[in-house]
Amino acid sequence: MKESGAAISAARRLISGLIESGLGGAVVSPGSRNAPLMQAIRDAGLPEIVALDERAAAHHALGMALALNQPVAVCCTSGTAAINHGPALAEASQLGLPIISLTADRPEGAANQWESQTLVQSGMHAGHVRGSYLWPPKVNSEVDCLDAIRADLLYGPVHVNCPFDEPLYPSKTSDIKGEAPFSGQSYPQFEPRIDLQTSNDALLRIQKALERQERIMLLGGTQRTVIDTDTLSVWGQKAVIVGDSTSGLGASTHAIIAVDRWMRRWKKSGKAWSEFKPDIVVGFGAPLLSKALRNALRTEAVDHIHIDPTQRFPCAFQQPPIGVQMPVQMALAELSKHMESHAPTDAVRSWQLRWHDIESRTRAAHDAALDAAPWSDLVAHAILHEAIPLDWDLHLGNSTPVRYAQLFHSSDRPAPWSNRGVAGIDGCSSTAVGAALVRRNTTLITGDLGFLYDANAFLVHPTPSQLRIAVIHNGGGGVFRWLDGPERTGLLESHFEMRHGRELSSLCDFHSLEHQRVTNSETLRAALSDWWSPSAVPRVLEIATSPELSAEAYSMYMDKVSV
Ligand SMILES: Cc1ncc(C[n+]2csc(CCOP(=O)(O)OP(=O)(O)O)c2C)c(N)n1
Known part of the structure; x- marks a missing residue:
């Protein structure tokens, strides 16, 4: 050899x-x-x-x-x-x-x-x-x-x-001394790196465009940087801020996070879109969760500025945007300096008020709507979001978990993460495992199909102990009950939800994950009381709900917060 x-x-x-x-x-x-x-x-x-x-x-x-x-x-x-x-x-x-x-x-x-x-x-x-x-x-x-x-x-x-040509192996046994990396439960030691930044002169163009327009909407989809509160408060004075909870905009108390809920109330209000329509949208991140808002913004021409350090400038609103190739935080901070000197006009203030009025009415109806809900996915998510410790990162599965999370967002909590770039359910557990290995404290809320699909996420060495996975087990893909259509095909349970009837406990046993199953609010609350305490292996909490009641509870909630 x-x-x-x-x-x-x-x-x-x-x-x-x-x-x-x-x-x-x-x-x-x-x-x-x-x-x-x-x-x-x-x-x-x-x-x-x-x-x-x-x-x-x-x-x-x-x-x-x-x-x-x-x-x-x-x-x-x-x-x-x-x-x-x-x-x-x-x-x-x-x-x-x-x-x-x-x-x-x-x-x-x-x-x-x-x-x-x-x-x-x-x-x-x-x-x-x-x-x-x-x-x-x-x-x-x-x-x-x-x-x-x-x-x-x-x-x-x-x-x-x-x-690679052979040989692929050394001719004698490797003389590396000491323990193999990650034997036992040791963790990799990683040093965080400073963000790499680029800049360009598109800011000048964007500033000019902003000066020409009155109604400015800051619109954020998922991205990884948390926007600082000073920057957000300047934008909050002059613009309407709308974004997903995963957009980094969530620390702003002005931000409208659950915009689908807002859209429902607006539609029922009978008020024309022209009263709410922005003149210009400053967008960034992955595609927004709300299809309803994206569609509304496409009904009449709006100018569009898009910030993306990787040069992805989508033609989201029927015309090419002005692209700003810069990290999102940097671009927003630069622009906020310029905006500080421009006090909003009365017209802008009343436009902002119209948005915030709908938002505050919707939020005011939230508690009562939730109290009226039976045991369901909605209630399970409410209890989970209330209980997650502030020093634990939150990952969200790519189906209803990321959507429910919008309803329970709080500006005090760190921004959650979800793989919204292409929104696959195939790697949500693995992504959380990877993050937990370097950040340690990570909670994932996912659906049962997402959990089963990515079962190999746990065939990893080492496994992170500081990982908690809440699986909302509604018997399959609950999201398909939110859509208008699958039921009419006669294939809802077999082809869309894919009722699988599998025991999640078997999978947990197989991977040596701690497993517990709860079936109502009381047992869920009791299980959560020490769920985040230290453990030797990841913990899985299976939260069993009814698919039919869950769909009903969600739709009742949406009705209640929008009238
Ligand atoms: C890789 C991949 N395959 C299929 C889909 C389509 N899809 C979106 S949501 C979903 C069902 C997810 O079910 P579950 O994880 O149980 O979550 P729930 O809908 O109950 O919240 C499917 C199959 C997808 N997004 N990604």
């Missing part, structure tokens, strides 16, 4: 170059072709976790990158393993998160030589990454390649395909 040669040294040069570019950790999945990368990661002492399922592994990396604010690599073997990085890369690309997919490959041409576990990997993720690279590079120098990767990581994920 040849001495480990080209492959391992190429892997070492790549990993050390990436570490110089700020790489903060890695998630590796078992395989042979990626052995050189695994050894290089370990030899470099890079904090790492091991995850079996590559789809989950890439989401773990996403959660880690999010919590660390630092690039995180995810490394796998060749073949379909590499395709499984796709969903998390797509999510990271929408939200500008720096994950690096390192896919080991057979040597070039192997796919045509009757080699197993081969497919075309070079450029396979091109539609969902900032850049696709080959390592070692063929055209540019390694230095140029690493520079290009570093530049791309400012804006989102990259894919590096690594065709």
